[in-house]
Each structure stands twice: as C-alpha cells, then as structure tokens.
Amino acid sequence: MKDLLRTEHLSRADIELLLDTAADFAKNPFRSRDALANQSVAVYMTKPSTRTRLASETAIAHLGGTPIFLRGDDLQIGRGETISDTAKIISGFASALIVRTFAQSDVDELGAHSTIPVINALTDTDHPTQLLADWLTIREVFGKDIAGRKFTYVGDGNNMASAWLTMGAILGAHVVVATPPGKWAPNSDAVARATQIANKSGGKIEVLTDPAAAAQGASVLYTDVWMSMGDAESERKEKIAALSPYAVTNDLMAQTASDSIFMHCLPAHRGEEVASEVIDGPKSVIWREAFHRRTTIQAILYHLVRGELVGAL
Numbered sequence: 001m002k003d004l005l006r007t008e009h010l011s012r013a014d015i016e017l018l019l020d021t022a023a024d025f026a027k028n029p030f031r032s033r034d035a036l037a038n039q040s041v042a043v044y045m046t047k048p049s050t051r052t053r054l055a056s057e058t059a060i061a062h063l064g065g066t067p068i069f070l071r072g073d074d075l076q077i078g079r080g081e082t083i084s085d086t087a088k089i090i091s092g093f094a095s096a097l098i099v100r101t102f103a104q105s106d107v108d109e110l111g112a113h114s115t116i117p118v119i120n121a122l123t124d125t126d127h128p129t130q131l132l133a134d135w136l137t138i139r140e141v142f143g144k145d146i147a148g149r150k151f152t153y154v155g156d157g158n159n160m161a162s163a164w165l166t167m168g169a170i171l172g173a174h175v176v177v178a179t180p181p182g183k184w185a186p187n188s189d190a191v192a193r194a195t196q197i198a199n200k201s202g203g204k205i206e207v208l209t210d211p212a213a214a215a216q217g218a219s220v221l222y223t224d225v226w227m228s229m230g231d232a233e234s235e236r237k238e239k240i241a242a243l244s245p246y247a248v249t250n251d252l253m254a255q256t257a258s259d260s261i262f263m264h265c266l267p268a269h270r271g272e273e274v275a276s277e278v279i280d281g282p283k284s285v286i287w288r289e290a291f292h293r294r295t296t297i298q299a300i301l302y303h304l305v306r307g308e309l310v311g312a313l
C-alpha cells in the first residue's frame with residue numbers, strides 16, 4: 001500500500017497497527033525521531049486548516065523531517081500545470097505528500113502519478129486521518145473490545161458521515177448515521193460500500209432519520225458543522241432548518257449510554273450543531289480527539305514510508 005487515499009483502502013490490520021503506533025507516539029512523540037531524518041514532506045492545502053496543519057507539521061518534525069507547507073496559490077496548478085506534472089515534481093523533492101483539498105479525484109490523481117506516499121488529509125468525500133484520531137480516542141475510553149457498543153453520528157450526511165460508516169464497518173462495529181432525508185443524507189455509494197464491508201467484518205450499518213433513535217444507548221454521539229467549506233451560502237437557511245432537529249443537546253445526550261462520550265472533529269459552532277453545555281461538558285473528549293490528529297498522522301507517515309501497510313484485500 002503506497003498511499004492512504006480513501007478510508008476504505010485500509011484493512012483492519014492496518015488500522016490496528018496505526019492505532020497501536022499512534023498510542024505509542026502519544027506517550028513518546030520522539031520515539032522514532034530519525035525516521036524522516038534529512039527528508040522533507042510536502043503539506044499541500046487548498047482548504048484552510050488549524051488541526052490538520054498543526055498536526056501534520058508537528059508529526060513530520062517529531063519524525064525528524066522538515067515540513068514544506070504549500071497553499072493552493074503557491075503552486076503552478078492554479079495557472080494550468082497538470083496534477084500529474086505536479087505529482088512528479090513533488091516526488092523529486094519530498095519523501096511524502098499530505099493533501100487537504102476539495103475533490104477526491106485530485107487526491108487520487110496525485111497518488112497515481114506520485115512515486116512517494118500520498119496521504120488524504122481531507123476531501124469533500126472522505127477524511128481518513130480524522131477517523132483514525134477518532135477511533136484512537138474511542139479505544140482509549142472503551143478499550144479494544146467494542147462488542148455490544150453503538151457508535152452514532154448525527155447531522156449532515158457529509159464526508160464525515162461517509163468516513164464514519166466506512167471506518168466503523170472495517171472495524172466490525174455497530175455504526176449509525178442519522179441525517180435528514182433527501183439532499184443532506186449520506187452518499188448512497190458510501191453507504192453501499194460500508195454495508196458491503198460490514199457484511200464481511202461482522203459490523204452493522206444503520207442509516208436513520210430519527211436522531212433520538214440513533215442516540216438511544218449509544219456509546220459515542222458524534223457530530224460535525226452543518227455548513228462545510230464549499231457549501232453554497234444560498235442553501236444555508238434551508239440546510240440549517242433541516243438539520244436543527246439533529247442538534248446535540250443535553251436532551252439528546254440523555255438518550256445515550258451512561259458511559260457515553262461526545263465527539264466532534266472541529267471546528268464547532270456552539271448553539272448550532274451542538275449545545276455549549278455538551279461540547280464543554282464532562283462527556284466531551286474533543287481536545288483529546290484533536291490531540292490525536294498528530295499522533296495518528298505521525299503513525300501514518302511512519303508506516304507508509306516504511307511500506308508496512310498492506311491495504312484492504
């Protein structure tokens with residue numbers, strides 16, 4: 001496995017290896033301080049970032065490498081140079097490429113034409129690095145045995161909803177997504193693929209429209225912002241109205257299991273998708289979750305550069 005382009009490309013063994021290594025990096029960030037010694041890693045972002053940029057650059061530095069941050073307008077792509085040409089150029093200077101952008105097809109094409117590992121750090125359809133951070137946080141709270149537990153996402157059926165279903169399916173978990181029906185429901189292809197994976201892994205996939213039913217007995221209640229980067233402002237009023245019943249409030253958290261936690265990939269809009277008393281309350285693990293963006297990206301870089309991920313069969 002040369003690249004991490006999509007969540008579904010990871011095998012369960014890959015995920016377990018990455019989480020084990022990330023847990024070690026959480027305890028000892030400099031355990032492998034020479035893994036990228038005298039090497040550089042390009043970090044290319046066309047979307048603004050707080051956590052992903054900080055996590056990526058810190059992870060590279062902790063492995064002994066030098067991060068080279070590139071904005072969309074720093075490269076000649078904006079002036080017509082092809083993605084394939086760009087991939088070949090970056091491959092000649094860096095040992096890996098971390099990409100945060102809009103179109104999944106751009107990341108796929110970078111992977112196809114690069115000779116170095118390419119890591120998807122967010123597209124409009126997937127977010128594998130976030131899901132690894134999420135599941136490391138979950139594992140710290142509940143341990144590796146997830147039998148009988150339910151992991152629920154509520155809100156917009158966006159890239160996070162798709163990735164939540166896919167990662168949970170690979171791990172054999174009972175994962176639930178609750179969204180409005182219609183245009184803000186999760187991508188049907190992503191649901192079908194997650195269901196296919198779950199049928200093999202022993203997981204369970206549920207896509208609901210009732211947030212209370214989805215939250216009932218859940219160990220995790222997860223949400224994301226309702227207006228993502230690239231969403232049409234002309235749809236804001238309609239979208240927020242449709243998603244308002246899916247806000248994570250104390251009443252919705254009361255439907256969850258007694259030992260439940262609240263999760264959010266951030267940034268958050270308090271008073272929209274989540275109430276302040278929930279995200280800043282005792283069940284919230286958002287800061288640990290954000291911390292693990294670094295540990296998991298560090299683990300991905302470490303194992304991809306060494307060629308130690310096998311990929312899904």
